[in-house]
Amino acid sequence: MEELNKKILLVEDDPNFGTVLKDYLMMNDYDVVHAKNGMEGFEKFKKDDFDLCILDVMMPYKDGFTLAKEIREKNKDVPIVFLTAKAMKEDVLKGYKVGADDYLNKPFDSEVLLMKIKAIMQRKATETISDSKQFEFKIGSFDLNSKLRFLRYKGGEPVKLSPKENELLRLLALHENDLMPRQLALTKIWRDDNYFTSRSMDVYIAKLRKYLKLDEKVEILNIHGEGFRLVVNN
Amino acid sequence: MEELNKKILLVEDDPNFGTVLKDYLMMNDYDVVHAKNGMEGFEKFKKDDFDLCILDVMMPYKDGFTLAKEIREKNKDVPIVFLTAKAMKEDVLKGYKVGADDYLNKPFDSEVLLMKIKAIMQRKATETISDSKQFEFKIGSFDLNSKLRFLRYKGGEPVKLSPKENELLRLLALHENDLMPRQLALTKIWRDDNYFTSRSMDVYIAKLRKYLKLDEKVEILNIHGEGFRLVVNN
DNA sequence: CTAGCTTTTAACCTTACATTAACAAAAATG
DNA sequence: CATTTTTGTTAATGTAAGGTTAAAAGCTAG
Known part of the structure; x- marks a missing residue:
């Protein structure tokens, strides 16, 4: 029984929310690696190949944008989705500048997140690998x-x-x-x-x-x- | 200097909001065709080639989803963005099923819309050249x-x-x-x-x-x- | 409403794959 | 050199994916 689940890197400092989200994603057949802060997130990112990164914007020490930039330096293609509590316009724009694939305001509906993840993965699958x-x-x-x-x-x-x-x-x-x-x-x-x-x-x-x-x-x-x-x- | 701007079909029944949005988009170098309802939207869609469709979901006679389906029959690739007043989960899911590229809840920030439009166009540009x-x-x-x-x-x-x-x-x-x-x-x-x-x-x-x-x-x-x-x- | 086409669902069968077991052989250990 | 650990290899097993045909369900133009 071979499982080739998609791998998601989840970087979220709120332990409760993070755990709940992780469990929810795993229930839906994703392999999830949960990092509690930006540093840890980047370490884990370097160690593995992920199909998607979900980054909380507001985190101590290293915020989601900074992390995203570092991730982009390593990998130009991996999809990034930001989570943010407040719907600040500047944040959204900043996110897209860093190459975000999507943006979700907390609280968000988990099914919507799933749908977005699916859509993003499909999009990536569509982009023909020419190299x-x-x-x-x-x-x-x-x-x-x-x-x-x-x-x-x-x-x-x-x-x-x-x-x-x-x-x-x-x-x-x-x-x-x-x-x-x-x-x-x-x-x-x-x-x-x-x-x-x-x-x-x-x-x-x-x-x-x-x-x-x-x-x-x-x-x-x-x-x-x-x-x-x-x-x-x- | 002759510019060939991207063409957007905007289908929005609220005349005030529609006009404002249209003007805003035109100020940002998009060619916009504004239809006041689903019927008119489909007529205009058939008459022209659009790079993007922005559809209000809640419209009398023909709602955005129905219109989207018709558009999809004619053209499987054109990006579609839905606008909706209420953030109903079912609606979002329905939208993605029809092949939505994105989803915006009113009221939304116009700059965010612009950003999304840009992102979508870029995506399509890389995706569909050869196809x-x-x-x-x-x-x-x-x-x-x-x-x-x-x-x-x-x-x-x-x-x-x-x-x-x-x-x-x-x-x-x-x-x-x-x-x-x-x-x-x-x-x-x-x-x-x-x-x-x-x-x-x-x-x-x-x-x-x-x-x-x-x-x-x-x-x-x-x-x-x-x-x-x-x-x-x- | 229905005849005729398209698409989906169901059913059954075959093939492809990954894992596990079992046993043999090398290599390390001490 | 006896014993443990690691590796080599083949075969058996269970499961998932794909091949194919037929029936059911959806559509659409008359």
């Missing part, structure tokens, strides 16, 4: 197309990859000849790190090795206790 | 005329396509050889995304495959969990 470079890799005599999820050997018939196979091989390719730490794959792909996910990953390594056998110059080496290494000899 | 005006496609030995809704094999007798068949095939053709995400079709064509619409789409995929069987070089491949891919082999 194919990120998704194409040469691995020895193989071509990996990570968007279309296939692996082709010397221009022959492409083999279809499952989502997990694909992401794992992509991650290995991104670290070609270098160590790809277990942890990394587990957190990025499996979003969890326990005995079973780890074993699951080993199973996928075995599958990938089978595919890659066609080119004896390509292999996946294990670095005991550390992770794996995709090497291309020549 | 917009393409209605004829060659798909292997087929010709698809998406305006007249027919599909012809090797210059033979054209087959008529239903609206949904047509839009789906068009969307696939726009992404020929590339991934056409499920989400995209569901939001663009069905404007909703749930189990049933998804299944409905699968039914249409089956129908299209039947049509396309005539040319064995053309096929619709599934990418599990992602979407479909119209490929033309040679």
Whole structure:
């Protein structure tokens, strides 16, 4: 049972409200990471890939706008929604300047928030990903197309990859000849790190090795206790 | 210096408010056509190409939602913003279902409206450049005329396509050889995304495959969990 | 109102996937 | 070198997604 829920970063200093909102979102099948202030929010943002950020504007130390700016520096695309208690015009305008996708005045209806989240996600999904470079890799005599999820050997018939196979091989390719730490794959792909996910990953390594056998110059080496290494000899 | 301003259709039955809003928008370099009710709004919409529609929800005879639906039938892409006096949850949800781009509660700040308009226009600008005006496609030995809704094999007798068949095939053709995400079709064509619409789409995929069987070089491949891919082999 | 088309829903079946189990082999540990 | 830990690999299992056809429900023009 594979769950690929959308991940939301919620930064809200009011613990009550924050917890309630978090629970509500999680009840609606979102993975939510809750940060209690701007600093923490930015730390958590850097550590993970989020599909959406919900930021409270009024927070001590680092307000939502400042945080948004920092987030924008790291990621120009992630949607940002602001929450604010007062409907100050200047705030709204400031928010849009920073690249907000939407704006909600507290108190707001939770269903409306859900709807907006959905709308925003759909919008993002619509924006066609044209930079194919990120998704194409040469691995020895193989071509990996990570968007279309296939692996082709010397221009022959492409083999279809499952989502997990694909992401794992992509991650290995991104670290070609270098160590790809277990942890990394587990957190990025499996979003969890326990005995079973780890074993699951080993199973996928075995599958990938089978595919890659066609080119004896390509292999996946294990670095005991550390992770794996995709090497291309020549 | 000849400017080609963005064109806005404003449908608002309150003459005072409507006029004020119209003037304000025109002061900000938009061309505004003001209709006093739903009927008139639709007439004017048909007569011209607009970049944005601003619709009051509460209008006699024909409310904003009904009008929006009619507009959507003619044009699936034009952004729609609703204005409403009361912030009724049901209304907001209904609005998003019809494909609203945004929602404003009266009284609202005019600068905020401007900001939203700008944001929406920008979004559409990046989104719909390539998609917009393409209605004829060659798909292997087929010709698809998406305006007249027919599909012809090797210059033979054209087959008529239903609206949904047509839009789906068009969307696939726009992404020929590339991934056409499920989400995209569901939001663009069905404007909703749930189990049933998804299944409905699968039914249409089956129908299209039947049509396309005539040319064995053309096929619709599934990418599990992602979407479909119209490929033309040679 | 209904004939004829379109779309959705239902049903049933197949395929694709991810996880878990089971057992074997390496590597580390001490 | 015996034992524990980690990894390699294959197979079994359960579930979700997709393929397909048919029936039901919606529409719309006469």
